Amino acid sequence: MRDGGQGLRLLLAEIAGSIAKHRGPADLEEHCTALKAAIALVAETSGVLGMAAVQGDVRLPLANATEYLHMVGHVVIGWMLLEQAAAALGGS
Numbered sequence: 001m002r003d004g005g006q007g008l009r010l011l012l013a014e015i016a017g018s019i020a021k022h023r024g025p026a027d028l029e030e031h032c033t034a035l036k037a038a039i040a041l042v043a044e045t046s047g048v049l050g051m052a053a054v055q056g057d058v059r060l061p062l063a064n065a066t067e068y069l070h071m072v073g074h075v076v077i078g079w080m081l082l083e084q085a086a087a088a089l090g091g092s
Helices: 002-022 026-054 059-063 065-088
Strands: none
Touching: 002 026, 002 065, 026 059, 026 065, 059 065
């Protein structure tokens, strides 16, 4: 929520940029599609939890904080794996 979620928006934009960059080779298409769906879920979940917090319901974000961080962590690891796969296939 800090700075209106600017940090998360920047992170998701970077990941989306990688997806756009590596989309095309058949070997990576399935992974790009899955990662795109995952960042959409992170954005949606962030909105729900953020809206609850703004409306004064801190219980919902706090009750889901661990799972939320796991979800975001998995997305970041998926991003790193996409970058590694692209490098292994000769992309940049």
